[in-house]
Amino acid sequence: METAFYVLAAVTVAGAVAAMALPRLVHCTLCLAVAFVGLAGHFLLLGAEFVSFAQVLVYVGAVAILVVFAMLLTRSADAPPAWVVSRPGLLGVGVAVLVFGCLAATVAGSGLAGREAPPAPEVTVKALGERLMAEYVVPLEVVGLLLTAALIGAVILALEDRAKGGT
Amino acid sequence: MPPLHAYLLLSAALFAIGLAGALTRRHAILVLVGIELMLNAANLNFIAFWRYGARPEALTGVLFAMFSIGIAAAEAAVGLALIIAVYRHFRTTTVNDVNELRG
Structure with a gap:
């Protein structure tokens, strides 16, 4: 279970980072689908099978396709690729790192660290x-x-x- | 099972990645993608708290996550329609170039 969690977490985070950092929009959409599949795996691992299938149907099936259609209709696929290296870009990343730091500190200080799961309910x-x-x-x-x-x-x-x- | 705070940290990381993307990317579609990632991080929190919570047989977390997925789908549809409307008007989807109130 532990290994499955860490593998899925790595896939999800890598997909999310790639979706937000790659210069080409089509690649971003594909990586977004990978991140959504990783999250569906997490839901399966947590015992929420129905939410996992809904996640695959709605996010991988509908939202990713919708993004591709919007790309098609706005002719964004052949737009010049743009890296984020500008100064406001770095500021945005700094704000996000700050937010993550605050959230992680709150989670670490919340006393939830040793919480174990109760026996799996029948869903x-x-x-x-x-x-x-x-x-x-x-x-x-x-x-x-x-x-x-x-x-x-x-x-x-x-x-x-x-x-x-x-x- | 991994401990609860592992899920909470993963969800915080996803939220931060989505926030960074929504703040830094110039393309309107990618801003929307960042918002979708943040919504998904919230969904992961719902399910994790449900699984590790006191009464998982009440199914509240699962139902909340399902409603949240439905609302996110509606949000994505309206957001992408807005992007298409903006593109038709301004001929661009770069958010920095859309800076006129009267087109």
Whole structure:
């Protein structure tokens, strides 16, 4: 279990760093998919199989493809590759390192260090569905409404403005 | 099982990487990718706290992570549609060049 965690953590962090640091956008998207797959592996390791599959379906399957489509529509793939070596870039990295330092110090000082996992609970899709249909039915409906509104809004935003003769 | 703080540190690292990317990259799509990474770090925290928490059979962390994934999907769709709309208007996706309020 320990080795699996460290291998998956290395894959996830390497994928995330590459997704944020590589100069070409297509490579960034591929590395982002690798990081998402690594996170899905972590969810499997933690015993949340359904979330893991949802992660693969939604992030690797939908969000990464959506990013590729946006790249295609904005002709970003043949944009000149850009490294981040500018001064504001270094400032941003410094801020991120500071944030990581604060978070790591908080985690180290929180007394959670020796926490061991309780015995693994039984997570069946049936139990999840029963929860979603009973206690969490209102949030479920709200998320459904939000997704519908967001997708209609996305279509309207990306729709070509034909009234002005199309720009 | 690895200890809980290993997951928390991994999640903090992912959040910091996403933040660095969102702050430094000039391309609008990559800014959005950085935000997605930060959201994923939060999801990892939900699941880790659920697994190591007091009552994992209540499934609260799993359900919270699923709602969070749904909201992140909506956010990605709207964000990319905005980027396409901005590209159509300004003919660029570099965030530094989009600096006019009246196009």
